[in-house]
Amino acid sequence: MTQPSSTEALIARLAAEPLPSTRFSPARMIATMAGTALLGLALQMALSGPRPDLAASLAAPVTLAKPLLPLMVLMLAWPMAVRLARPGARIGLWPLAVPAALALALAVWALVATPVDRLAHDWLGHSADTCVPAVLALSAAPLFAGVRLMRRGASTHPVLAGALIGLAAGAGAATGYALSCTEDSPLFYVFWYGAAIVLASVAGAVAGHKLLRW
Template sequence: MRTDDLITLLSQTPPRRPPLRLSLAVVVAIAVTMVVNTLVLGLRPDIAMPPLSMAYKSVVLLTLAVIAGGILARVARPVATAGQGVIAAVLFALLVAGSLGWEWSHAAPTAILHSFVLPNFPFCLGAVTIYGAAAAGALTGLMRFYAPADERRAAAAIGFAAAAAGAVGYSIHCPIDSPSFVVVAYGLPIAWVTLASRMLLVRLIRW
């Protein structure tokens, strides 16, 4: 094909409609996960009168999902744009560290560790992993319409955002709000979905 032919061809082709924004896709993933979670697992028993600790858990997980969505949107372009990611990450780490410090200074270690021997712990690990994997599949399909500068980083960002969205969706079922529990039971699946995505999704988002 001659280059001039290609130019003619492309100039006669209407420009593509932009795909769904990735940050918006994370919001959709949260909403879908919440609906599926409500239908399949149900809501936590005290959802009608939620304790203050649930607000803490929701804020932490939603903040994480917002940060993840922002990262995902930024890494999806050939030229990475500047963002407030580092500041947000530092503030988030301070929030989590502060809540962990508060819990360990106010509660007995046995009470904190007790939640890890409940059946909720492996269930949380599994549920967040499954929701995260499903959302990662959807976000991968969407990422194919984008052009990430660094495909490994973009693949990891897909897993991170998907698992964070899954964690938010699942959190309305899980009645345990202990900061230590949230960090471990939600943090571990987010970490391994991120790692697995980084290893497995790179080939699927090449452009």
């Protein structure tokens, strides 16, 4: 019978023990990332303010989807990342396919419903050049805080853990940014918000590869 390797035995032993409170606290990670995200949102509101017709605009389902879709991603990715702090933890990523599929369906619907002569206008809007940098800037602090706190854990999937932290940070930033953004076409927000969230995830994966290995 094949004996487990010393690494596998160590992982099994660590996974069976509770993580010391001095090393990693899921509640602390959640609170810290939430706090930094709220500070970023406060800065966004101070600089740009909410859109003047925010309440009325959210009555339209297509506009409501703009903050709701990234919020769904945030609520799914956050607990996944926290769970990966435990060695040997396994997670299913399939729930993330739900908001992704909804976003894709919205984009396809908009592509079909939008007149050809307006496609480029609705895709680029008037803020395509500032949207991605703004979302990435808002995601930087919670991403940094999340990776720093994850280092106190013992993740055996450092790249995935980092990517999920970046995904949560980027999605949270996009949710906040959507409250100021007046671009309501899914052609705009699915593409540009999606690009920013993907870039934040890549940044998190790189950080996880470099900082979360043990």
